Amino acid sequence: MAVIAMREALNQALREEMTRDGNVFVMGEDIGVFEGSYKVTAGLLKEFGERRVVDTPIAEEAIIGTGIGAAMLGLRPVLEIMTINFILVAMDQVVNHAAKIRYMFGGEVGVPVTIRTPGGGGQQLTAQHSQSLEVFFAHVPGLRVVAPSTPKDAKGMLKAAIRDDNPVIFIENISLYNTRGEVPDEEYLIPLDKAEIKRPGRDITFIGHSKGTLLALEAADRLAQEGIEAEVLDLRSLRPLDCDAIVESVKRTHRAVLVEEGWPTYGITAEVSATLMEHAFDYLDAPVKRVGGIEVPMPYSKPLENAVIPSVERVLEAARSIL
């Protein structure tokens, strides 16, 4: 197994799927010559040419709308929206169109489009460029929403997303592109609806996605030094939510701390918490705790930004309050 960065894993997934299926093409702002704001599409223009690596103007609505239109005719567009914040400009295409088309037309047509986009903060990009908006999409029936935390998952899930016949919102995180991990040498896919235990434990369950999972893993390492074994469940898929995996883990550990980078109010952690309430109430020995971004627009100033973004310390604090 090779150890590669998340960025490289995503790049491999794109390259492999484009090689496998001539209907797969990538499209987005500055993804060709410039190779993408975060260099995920590096080398693709050279390898596949302008027909299949399409640089666009700054026109998110046109990017997503044309992607939908092409997908309805059977192509498999993989759209890059430079950061998740800019999808808001094209939310109508995502929510009123991509998510609705199959159902509204009685199953006569599908929209096999994948929209890749990074969210997250921590790099002083301020209020309009630092958001974690996954819940905006996870709210909507008809969309699949995934947010991997490791290079291996990123590669296997992106390949699965491209092959999936539904619109998939594939959420990356700007602070994870350089994180490294083992990726199998042989071809593999990872299902789009399964959480995974990233670290087994018996005393408490940490549940997160994307960067939240990494915070949870770090916190679990720290607790292990004190003899406390935390289980870390990585959601991976946000819609559908793998309720069975969530409930199974907490049935064993009886305690849960939920972690997300975004605002917890009406957030992913709120949904997971409701799931536990409905299906694991009798197994809980303590209230469910949530850790998320502090509920303000992201400030620029470093000390303020540091105070907003969830930290390992805050995960530990939440865990200790219920252990």
Add this chain to the structure above:
Amino acid sequence: MATTVIETKGLISLDRFSLETLHQFHYQMTFIRRFEEKVNEMYTRAKIGGYCHLNVGEEGSIVGSISALTPDDYIYTSYREHGHAIARGIPPGVVMAELFGKEGGAAHGRGGSMHMFDPGRHFMGGWAIVGAHLPIAAGAAFAINYRGDAGVSVCYLGEGATNIGAFHETLNVAKLWKLPALFIVINNLYEMGTPVEKASSVPEQYKKAAAYDIPSERVDGMDVLAVHDATQRAMDHIRREREPVFLEFMAYRFRGHSVIDPGRYRTEEEVKEWMLRDPILMLRERMVAAKLLDDAAISAVEQRVETEVQAAVDFAEASPFPDVSTLFDYVYA
């Protein structure tokens, strides 16, 4: 105002400007250049973070146009706006303090490089979502009309912003409602790494205004005098005819899209060629030829600028970081 192209116009005579104005143009452009170089340096020293886009190369477009505005006018810009903020009179120390994320900054450290603000000077913000500030600027023009105020809403944008829906919606209502608005595209030929011909089916941005029957003009953005002249004529037209005008300033950014972009998508020759048309050097040459400026006067200006930029850094250093206890300030009224 007719729709004209840059090539058809001759140079604007120096005689049309007072000596004081010419020296002011020279000083302000030199100041912005040095300020931005210092910002770059402070970024490498990690005093500044996040996205940081410099105006280096665009000083003629900025100084020439903002000098033609009155205090009644409102200014809206993209995220590439340190120079606009300074030209409008926001103290450079306050701009630098914002870049440092300090309480003494233009947005009290909450906004950073892309979000300078000063309502007293009608500097209505740097904005970071491409094209999104256009309708907001049109809203200011709407309010001006509604209340019968003086003033024009002046909205700067990059040429990349002309390809997004908000641009077209805004131009349409601006003309339809006869809004006192001036749209200024600073066309630096690249939206990030994408050349304008690859992103715009009509690369000449001023032509897009014609679709909405808005008078427009393309101007040499490296010539501060031409910019000033065009802006003044545009403002006169807006005030007289009560309708929007659209200007396109042809300029170039001598640096990458942001301080961390090495700009590999442009050839060295192209950058060098444009640097020959450096707005500061072009004005200097003309003033020197007319014996309005000499080497001694130029180095005096450079000395003064050096001291003032250092003072801006000192101010920013001395200003405190916002206290974490104030984190929730300004979320709601």
